[in-house]
Amino acid sequence: MRDYRKIYVDGCWSEPQGGRSHEIVNPATEGVAGHITLATAADVDRAVDAARRAFRTYSRTTREDRLSLLNAVLAGFAARRQDLADALVEELGAPAKFALEAQVGTGFLHLATGIEVLKSFAFETQQSSRTVVRREPIGVIGMITPWNWPINQVMCKLVPALATGNTMVHKPSEVTPFTAHIIAEILHDAGVPPGVYNLVDGDGPTVGAAISSHRGVDMVSFTGSTRAGIDVARRGAETVKRIHQELGGKxxxxxxxxxxxxxxxxxxxxxxxxxxxxxxxxxxxxxxxxxxxxxxxxxxxxxxxxxxxxxxxxxxxxxxxxxxxxxxxxxxxxxxxxxxxxxxxxxxxxxxxxxxxxxxxxxxxxxxxxxxxxxxxxxxxxxxxxxxxxxxxxxxxxxxxxxxxxxxxxxxxxxxxxxxxxxxxxxxxxxxxxxxxxxxxxxxxGYKMSGNGREWGPMAFQEFVEVKALIRRDAA
The missing domain is CATH 3.40.309.10 (Aldehyde Dehydrogenase; Chain A, domain 2)
Incomplete structure (x- = not known):
């Protein structure tokens, strides 16, 4: 029986400020496999505050700093591949071989690919003789991830966000949260600075809505149903934050x-x-x-x-x-x-x-x-x-x-x-x-109602940066 009733905020595991215990059901046995706490908007406030404080320093780290950090995360991820696969079998009902090779394997690929992209990503380019274009971290990223590919969808957001200097508040699915808690442990052990990554369990109407509408969140990266994606976009529109979505398909x-x-x-x-x-x-x-x-x-x-x-x-x-x-x-x-x-x-x-x-x-x-x-x-x-x-x-x-x-x-x-x-x-x-x-x-x-923006590879990095033009005067 897994007990994941604490949330991860500002570099440590702590009791939520309210909320209620929630059972995680093993879909193969219909028995209870563990518990989390469905946290509250107050917990989101606390996580956003931690992420904003951490952004002041993490956003100033160098490419080399972030490469070193991501390599440490990669090593930790590799060491815990079997733990992640075992958790997937329990929470998602994924066949053991598929869980290890495909579900966990895609997370490993996103890390390895992100490290290679970061090595040569152009944070600064000379646009013209007078103008330099810089790509800078956006700020605090609200990550809302689904239950169907829980490792893949965390890593394909987390890796480019970390690589480009952002900080995060993450709400995993309350249906399959075990793997997200293990990933938080991997990040902690790899030395991700306090406040850079924060995990707040909860449901969509409470924690998801609080993240989507929070003035301290600069971007929401959401994967889930088109119906829920529309709600996220509506809430985010009030603060004109960037909304990055991967939604449904047919x-x-x-x-x-x-x-x-x-x-x-x-x-x-x-x-x-x-x-x-x-x-x-x-x-x-x-x-x-x-x-x-x-x-x-x-x-x-x-x-x-x-x-x-x-x-x-x-x-x-x-x-x-x-x-x-x-x-x-x-x-x-x-x-x-x-x-x-x-x-x-x-x-x-x-x-x-x-x-x-x-x-x-x-x-x-x-x-x-x-x-x-x-x-x-x-x-x-x-x-x-x-x-x-x-x-x-x-x-x-x-x-x-x-x-x-x-x-x-x-x-x-x-x-x-x-x-x-x-x-x-x-x-x-x-x-x-x-x-x-x-x-x-x-x-x-995707196109149409399948979302906005792109994940995976070099193009994902572009989704997690702001563009700034530095324009000099004409030469005398």
Missing amino acids: SPNIVLEGADLQKAVGENIYRLMMNSGQTCHAPTRLLVPNARLAEAKAIAAAVVQGVTVGDPNGDVHMGPVVSKRQWTRIQELIRKGVEEGASLVAGGEGRPEGLSQGYYVRPTIFADVTNDMTIAREEIFGPVLCVLGYEDVDQAVAIANDTDYGLGAYVQAADDEAALVVAERLEAGMVYINGASEDPAAPFG
Whole structure:
């Protein structure tokens, strides 16, 4: 049983000034795995005060100072990789191998990539003969991070914020807070100065709202649902602070005529089912030529049989989804898909056979889906795939772009050049060509209601700096 009821403010663990105890449920067992305290706005005030004091000195540190600090964090992170993975299995229900290699692995990549970016990041450039442009830290960053990739989403904000000289007040998800507490311990042991990083547990309406509206917070970096992102933006607008967001997605995967359909469908299914479908840019809409729909259904039905679901401590592809609330919502949307006329190729309502406890969802594939159906438009955030047909490339692009979101997209073709022609027409921040994997140096973010700004790699650093022009007089 984990006891994380203290918050981390000004370099030490302390009791919150009020709040209430909150149980963290293991989604595989439905039992209590630990406790945190849902803190209050007064705790946010205290954390912001500490961050503002720390900013006066930390913002003046050199590139070399920050490189040394980030290398110490990297060493500490590496030493505690297994601790982080074990916590993920408990709080998220992530399969053990996936937790260690993918969830923890992405955090390690963000640290290593950030260190390389910092070595050559241009904090100052000569714009003209009279003007120098400087990139300076913004100030106090409010970080609000989600439950689905809790290490990834902390590190892809924390690393560029630290590297560019900012200080932070962080609210992790109250659903998966264990890993954030371990990261705070890593930062403390690495020698991050008091007040530079502060952790305040809490819910969105209390701690999240306090961070978003706080006059002492200069920027909010938020990852979560589009609905919550809109609320953060509204609260932040009152103080005209910068709002940096990575929100929802409903990513299309267009399989072009001539592509290897067996490979494309198989890759799509495993990419979606990874993390139990709880990934914002997962390929949830599979578009195939109408003439090959029957073939695609048959392939999908066969492939999904190989997706194993069960105890995350075992050798499985999928554990449970994160919570009862999430499980119930996914069940409702599966039911809605059937009611609206989509055909079940695999899965459906209820738990997988043999699993009577835990928030397990059956890997589900719908065919005969049209883009006006609820399951094709809403972000289900579970292991549910919609297969849609199209007549020609123009219709495929139109269907792909017919969504409020624009985070990710995928294109499968006989060769990369054919895929790139279609990729250029898609309204998405990231387009993956022929099964391409993630690139930690590539900008991560979306179009439309999928957010504002970018994370990952060099472009993330630009999000965490202010730009100042130093303009000299004309020469006499």
